[in-house]
Structure formats: structure tokens, C-alpha cells
Amino acid sequence: MPQDSFKQHLLSEFNIQFHNEELLREALTQRNYLNEHPDEPGRDYQRLEFLGDSVMQVSVAEYLFKRYPSWHEGQLTEMRIAMVQTRSFAHFSRVAHLNEGIRLGKGEEMSGARDRDSLLEDIWEAFIGALYLDQGSEAVRTFLDQTLFAAIDTDFFDRFIDFKSRLQEKLQKNGAVDIAYRTESEKQMIGNEQLFEASVSVDNRELARGTGKSIKDAEKVAARAALKLLEEK
Amino acid sequence: MPQDSFKQHLLSEFNIQFHNEELLREALTQRNYLNEHPDEPGRDYQRLEFLGDSVMQVSVAEYLFKRYPSWHEGQLTEMRIAMVQTRSFAHFSRVAHLNEGIRLGKGEEMSGARDRDSLLEDIWEAFIGALYLDQGSEAVRTFLDQTLFAAIDTDFFDRFIDFKSRLQEKLQKNGAVDIAYRTESEKQMIGNEQLFEASVSVDNRELARGTGKSIKDAEKVAARAALKLLEEK
Structure with a gap:
């Protein structure tokens, strides 16, 4: 079961185990999968993506605000924009093995959507939204410390900064x-x-x-x- | 002292008293005021506005997500955009009497900036950022329940919805x-x-x-x- 190996990775690498597994499932469910499985309850990831988008914004803003007390708002904004570039989210979706857990429609699976950046960007935000609802902002911060924020100390985001x-x-x-x-x-x-x-x-x-x-x-x-x-x- | 009557209003109407009063002062300080008072320590409101902007985004997103479980993400997004229209923030700045507490440069005071929407929009976000740092997201939510969220149950935001x-x-x-x-x-x-x-x-x-x-x-x-x-x- 691919779902299970993905969950084990979340637990062993990030110490994350969902209390409400339905939230995790919803974050990883693409719409056509539900169309093909009309008996399955639940929704696709899009509402959680809506929530996760702003959870990312505030998590990154607070992190930068506290980490760089001497930066003015223009510099903070520039870096925040760099960090919430959704293209970087696809990278971190793979780092967290989220791609392995996605429930895809057959057509999407055939056309290689599981490794497509645009889907992985959405899934990252949906996962963050689910984690926020399940375990709160502190858990999101801890997870980002291990992924997105850790990348600040490498030169990962430098390409976006002038x-x-x-x-x-x-x-x-x-x-x-x-x-x-x-x-x-x-x-x-x-x-x-x-x-x-x-x-x-x-x-x-x-x-x-x-x-x-x-x-x-x-x-x-x-x-x-x-x-x-x-x-x- | 105008600062004090403003603080009393915050306390009596919203039960808000800052632990760190410097955060409140920073949220209400306009840049030219500092230029005219070079001995004053501290910053202007702009860094807090940066933070408060995303605190508003996530507070509104979470509120709508939970309040309207049947809405799809397009409807949620439409309503969030309506609610974080910065033009509505000027209105709520006045509701909370924030305008009375602003420390303005003399030129701005003369030209009527204290009642100017664009300044009051910025000040709203800066105040939210300060409240978030001082007392956390729960305190922000309680304050928004009494102001922005209360307006949902009137037709305040309806003009923005199709x-x-x-x-x-x-x-x-x-x-x-x-x-x-x-x-x-x-x-x-x-x-x-x-x-x-x-x-x-x-x-x-x-x-x-x-x-x-x-x-x-x-x-x-x-x-x-x-x-x-x-x-x-």
C-alpha cells in the first residue's frame, strides 16, 4: 500500500502522525479520483489548499519577522515572495514524499501528474492546511523548520533575491x-x-x-x- | 493625552491591554513622526503591517473555512478577497478608535492624514500584527469576532459578492x-x-x-x- 509507506516516512522523518486521518486523506485526494470512486466519502484537496495557502503566508511572514529584526518591510516582503513561490513547494512536496500518497484519477496517473510540479504545489498547500487543522500552527512551524526554513540556511532561495x-x-x-x-x-x-x-x-x-x-x-x-x-x- | 483615551477604549470595548506597550506604540507610529523626534527610540508601523497583512489573511481564511463547510474553494476565495479588501480595514480602524492613537508627523496631521483611509488601512494591519505578537492568534480571533467577523452577519460584505x-x-x-x-x-x-x-x-x-x-x-x-x-x- 503506497499510502502506508508514505505515512511511515512522515512519522519517521518528521514525527508527524495525524489524529484525524481523514484530513490527511482529503489533502491528498485529486478530484478525478473521487469522480471515479463515487462511493468514496470525502472531498478533494481544494478547500484545504485554500486554507494552507494563507497558513504558509503567515508562517513565513512570522518566521522572517522574528529572524531578521533589522530588515525593513521591503526586504521582508521580497524574501517572503521568494519563499512562497509555489514552484519551491513542489520541491518540498517531494522532500516530504507527499507525491507518493496522492490519490489520483487514472487519466492523471497515466499522464504523469504524480510528478507534475503544478499538482505537487497544490498538494503542499493542502497538506499544510490539513496539518494546521489537525495539530495547530506550532506543528506547522516545526515541520517548516525541517523543510522550507532549513533551506534559508542553504542558498536555495538566493536566486530570488536581488x-x-x-x-x-x-x-x-x-x-x-x-x-x-x-x-x-x-x-x-x-x-x-x-x-x-x-x-x-x-x-x-x-x-x-x-x-x-x-x-x-x-x-x-x-x-x-x-x-x-x-x-x- | 489622546493615547490614553484610545487605550481605555481598547480595554473597555474589546478587553485588550497590551503586555508590551512598545508593540502597540510601534503599530501606531508613522515614519515622519520619528523623523521629527530623532530622540524617540523605536520604529514606524511598517514591519508590523507586513506581519499583520498575513495574519489577517489566515484569520479570515480559517474563519470562512470553518463557518462555511459546504462552500467550495472558489466561493471561499471570493469572500476572503471581499473581507480583506483593505478599504474595509479603514472602517474597522475607526470602529476600534485606532485613528485616535496614531503618532503622526506634523505635515500629515495638517493635511488630514489621521482620517485618511489609506493610512487607516495600514494601521489596521499593523495593529493586528502587534496584537498577534503580544497575545497570539486566539486574541486576534476574539478581536475580529467583535469587528470584522461580526460584519458578516450584517450585509456589510454583500456588495462584494456576486x-x-x-x-x-x-x-x-x-x-x-x-x-x-x-x-x-x-x-x-x-x-x-x-x-x-x-x-x-x-x-x-x-x-x-x-x-x-x-x-x-x-x-x-x-x-x-x-x-x-x-x-x-
Whole structure:
């Protein structure tokens, strides 16, 4: 039974066991499955997705608000938008093995919907909605600590953040300064890839360096490193 | 001290007293006030507004989810959008006397910002964010029960809901039916106003009637009454 192996994973990896298993089932039920099983009670995941969408919004907002006390609302908003990009939800649905538990219509199963990002994004929100109803906001937070929030400490969300603009904003807070990016080196890697090193300087004083597979990436990493230095001061 | 009369109103009307008064002060502080008082510690309301925005979203979503178990996600979404219309927030800011507690810059005070909807909308969200941090989601819910949620039982939000489409959707769920609206009467009122009565029928059987100051309003009220009858069955 695929449903059972999925539940064991939830328990062993995240210590989650639903009190009301019907909520979990509803979160993982796609509409055509119900059309094909008219005797099955219950609903599809869409109402729970409605609820889970705003549970995600507030969980992420509160997390960022408390974690980054020095960020202003524009920075908080930018990061929240990055984190509730539904495209990242598909990734975390797979991390939690939610895809294995979905009850799909036959046509959807045949066409590969079980691994389709759009479905997995919906399912993530529905699962969060179900967990919230079953166990409250604290349980949702604990689960997100192990998944979405853990990813903040990697560079998972960095691609969504404009670090160069943010650095500029910080440096020019008290008047104009001269910010310059320079490509310091360029290495040929295996497989036709290149690795660039970039530096960022303020008024001719180097602040930080970064490396990346493009000049743009290297500059972004340098800007991020410079921001980190400035925030630690 | 205007701050104090405002706090007494919060206590006597809503039984709200902040543990951390700085949160309340921050929620009611506009940026220019701080510019004019450089010795004052603290921030303006904008970070709390960021948090309160999503606290409003989830509070309303959860309320609707539980209150209307038969609504599908499209109907829930429509109503949530109606309820978190920020224009309604200005109204409730006044209901809670939040406007009296705002710390404004002088220029804003002179130009009448204290009674400006756009500011009162922001302040509502900031206040909700502060209340959430100070006393948790249950306290927010209790406060909303006395303000925003209470308004559901009046017709406050009805202007945002398309009852005619919703009735049509419900009636045609199992195939096409003939839905007809008819203006039954038209009365001349004092002050050049008119009062219309409209009926709605399905396959020539009258379902309900409604009255309003325009034919459109009367039909909407009739559709709402018909929906109520159908949901009670």
C-alpha cells in the first residue's frame, strides 16, 4: 500500500502522525479520483489548499519577522515572495514524499501528474492546511523548520533575491558612494564550464569577493558576502 | 493625552491591554513622526503591517473555512478577497478608535492624514500584527469576532459578492435550468428615491423575492434569499 509507506516516512522523518486521518486523506485526494470512486466519502484537496495557502503566508511572514529584526518591510516582503513561490513547494512536496500518497484519477496517473510540479504545489498547500487543522500552527512551524526554513540556511532561495540592489541600498543610505564590481579571474572548468571570480568595492576599497558560473552569479555572491559582513558589524 | 483615551477604549470595548506597550506604540507610529523626534527610540508601523497583512489573511481564511463547510474553494476565495479588501480595514480602524492613537508627523496631521483611509488601512494591519505578537492568534480571533467577523452577519460584505452568479452556478449544477428575474413592483419613496421588488424563478417556479433601491440591487437580494433557502434544505 503506497499510502502506508508514505505515512511511515512522515512519522519517521518528521514525527508527524495525524489524529484525524481523514484530513490527511482529503489533502491528498485529486478530484478525478473521487469522480471515479463515487462511493468514496470525502472531498478533494481544494478547500484545504485554500486554507494552507494563507497558513504558509503567515508562517513565513512570522518566521522572517522574528529572524531578521533589522530588515525593513521591503526586504521582508521580497524574501517572503521568494519563499512562497509555489514552484519551491513542489520541491518540498517531494522532500516530504507527499507525491507518493496522492490519490489520483487514472487519466492523471497515466499522464504523469504524480510528478507534475503544478499538482505537487497544490498538494503542499493542502497538506499544510490539513496539518494546521489537525495539530495547530506550532506543528506547522516545526515541520517548516525541517523543510522550507532549513533551506534559508542553504542558498536555495538566493536566486530570488536581488543582493546587488540590496547592497547598493545599504551602502547609499547616508549618501552617494561609488560601488564597483570587477571580474578578477576566469577559469576554464571540466565540461566546457567557466568559473568567474568577482569583487565588489566601495570607493575603491574592496569589500568582498564571490565566485560563480557566470559573471552575474559571481557578482551576486560577492554582494551577498559584502552584505553579510556589513550586517555583522 | 489622546493615547490614553484610545487605550481605555481598547480595554473597555474589546478587553485588550497590551503586555508590551512598545508593540502597540510601534503599530501606531508613522515614519515622519520619528523623523521629527530623532530622540524617540523605536520604529514606524511598517514591519508590523507586513506581519499583520498575513495574519489577517489566515484569520479570515480559517474563519470562512470553518463557518462555511459546504462552500467550495472558489466561493471561499471570493469572500476572503471581499473581507480583506483593505478599504474595509479603514472602517474597522475607526470602529476600534485606532485613528485616535496614531503618532503622526506634523505635515500629515495638517493635511488630514489621521482620517485618511489609506493610512487607516495600514494601521489596521499593523495593529493586528502587534496584537498577534503580544497575545497570539486566539486574541486576534476574539478581536475580529467583535469587528470584522461580526460584519458578516450584517450585509456589510454583500456588495462584494456576486450572488446572481453563485445562484446560477448552484441551480445549474445538474444541468441547464431556466432562471428568470422579474421586477414585480416599483414604489416612489420620499426624496425622489425608488424602491423595487424583484423575484427570481427557476423553470417558472418562484424561489424568492428581494427589494432594493435599484432593479440590480433588488435582484441581488432575491438571489441571496434564494441561495439561503437552497442551503437550508
